[in-house]
Amino acid sequence: MPVIEIKQLVKKFGKLTALNGVDLTLDQGEVHAYLGPNGAGKTTTIRVLLGILRATSGSVSIFDRDAWKNSVELHKRLAFVPGEVNLWGNLTGGEVIDLMLALRKTGTSHTERREMFLERFELDPTMKCRAYSKGNRQKVALVAALASDAELYILDEPTSGLDPLMEKVFQDTILDLKKEGKSVLLSSHILSEVEALADKISIIKEGKIIQTGTRAEISQVAAGRTLEELFLSEYQGR
Ligand SMILES: Nc1ncnc2c1ncn2[C@@H]1O[C@H](COP(=O)(O)OP(=O)(O)OP(=O)(O)O)[C@@H](O)[C@H]1O
Ligand SMILES: [Mg+2]
Incomplete structure (x- = not known):
């Protein structure tokens, strides 16, 4: 049973479709990096997971329970850093x-x-x-x-504003959590910040997941380019 399972998540704000069929799975004991440019939909996804926003359609579950209906109970088992503190x-x-x-x-x-x-x-x-x-x-x-x-940590750009020394402290801390068998969803704009930590990487752009997989799988897609090059080209739409 995955810790987080998101299937075909759609979130609309009036006419704007912020999330357009997002699928994402976080397995027990894994660190999953959620990468994408500004406005891609990372925070919206996380707010739906936390039960702050209700999905327009699709299914979102944590520990096999619906994230919206069971948010109070689920919050006892997870810890989070909100995007804007x-x-x-x-x-x-x-x-x-x-x-x-x-x-x-x-x-x-x-x-x-x-x-x-x-x-x-x-x-x-x-x-x-x-x-x-x-x-x-x-x-x-x-x-x-x-x-x-907690069993699950949901961190929305946790290192924004941290200096490089603290960034390193953060990285070591996540590796410790991993050793303890904790599961972590970690959003970021910057691949190099999370590359060393992530078991899986998903890249979101304009509300859609455009790449997902293990680091090795994504490296294959990169076809000779570095992951950073692939990532930037996805950013720029090339
Ligand atoms: N409450 C809201 N009402 C209307 N539109 C919203 C709302 N929240 C988010 N949006 C829109 O949804 C889209 C996704 O925003 P979101 O905050 O999820 O992006 P993000 O990936 O977290 O970006 P960033 O990297 O800048 O934090 C954007 O177009 C944003 O303007
Ligand atoms: Mg955000």
Whole structure:
């Protein structure tokens, strides 16, 4: 049973078709990179998965349960970083992290993981959220998600705003999650950011998946070009 199974997902906003028949499968213990240019439909897909948006048609399930009907229950088993991080300005980073962890209570204490990730990402949890820089606000959302001992992590551009050192910390953290057998859906604009992490890669463009497969499979499609070259040519529509 796949962890995430999306079949023929269509999402329309009025006249605009944001997702036009998306298929995507995330298997247990895998990291699946979800790549595509601005406006391709990554965040919309993730919002449907999280039960924030309702699909126009198609089926979307997590742990074999309908993502829309069972969102409350599913949220106890997953952790996520939203694409655009808006945090409560008047709370400190630490308070937001605690709040997110409490919402997702799994019975176990998160204290140890919380401390570990605060340290790894060099984040001061005592500042008010409105005072954080963009990158540090992103870290609050990251630490909140990573500190919860979830089965599934859904990360929408988790490294946007992070500097290269933190990017490396992030990469190591994802490899650790993989060792723990966790499943991860990871969206990004940049292939090179996720290439070393991803078991599978799906490329979305204008609401359609244009490539999907293991890294090796996609390399074959690349036919002598590097993956980066293939990726950029898909971006540019050549
Ligand atoms: N609430 C909404 N109402 C109307 N249109 C929307 C809404 N949300 C997204 N869209 C449109 O759906 C399309 C897909 O947007 P989405 O945010 O999913 O792209 P994305 O791949 O996450 O892009 P980015 O890389 O910039 O984050 C875009 O054309 C966007 O304008
Ligand atoms: Mg997005």
